[in-house]
Structure formats: structure tokens, C-alpha cells
Amino acid sequence: MVDDRTYQRLFGELCVQLGFCSLGVDGEDKVKALGPAGADTLARAVFEAEGLDYDTYTPKKVKASVRACIARHLNQETRP
Numbered sequence: 495m496v497d498d499r500t501y502q503r504l505f506g507e508l509c510v511q512l513g514f515c516s517l518g519v520d521g522e523d524k525v526k527a528l529g530p531a532g533a534d535t536l537a538r539a540v541f542e543a544e545g546l547d548y549d550t551y552t553p554k555k556v557k558a559s560v561r562a563c564i565a566r567h568l569n570q571e572t573r574p
Contacts, residue, residue, distance in 0.1 A: 504567035
């Protein structure tokens with residue numbers, strides 16, 4: 495199980511480094527509730543919480559960076 499400090503570091507990096515700062519408590523809770531889901535699923539939840547459509551978002555580098563950030567903090571594998 496991932497502790498709250500780990501999630502706070504994750505959300506902090508998503509905001510400061512990648513600009514995903516509009517998650518809010520509800521968005522963060524949705525990501526946390528997915529718990530052991532893969533980095534791709536969690537990235538989709540982050541995009542959704544930001545009001546963005548993961549599937550139509552075109553900067554692939556940003557999507558990859560979000561997945562990598564999640565994987566790094568939550569020790570999960572990433573898929574392109």
C-alpha cells in the first residue's frame with residue numbers, strides 16, 4: 495500500500511514539473527482509489543481530473559512524462 499506522503503510527492507511533481515495542478519482533492523482521491531492500477535490507468539485518471547481527454551491529447555511526450563512520474567513514485571511499470 496502506498497502512503498499519503500508518497501502520493502503527495504507524486505502530486506507535487508505532477509504539478510511543479512508537469513503543470514498538472516488542477517487535480518484538487520477530488521481528483522487526487524480518484525487517483526488514490528485506483529491504488530494498484532497500472533501507470534497508464536492512473537495517468538488517464540490524472541488527465542481526467544485535469545479536464546483533459548487522455549486519448550485525444552496530442553503531446554505524447556507529456557503523456558509519457560506523466561506515466562513515468564507515476565511509475566517512479568509508485569514503483570510501477572509504464573507502457574507507451
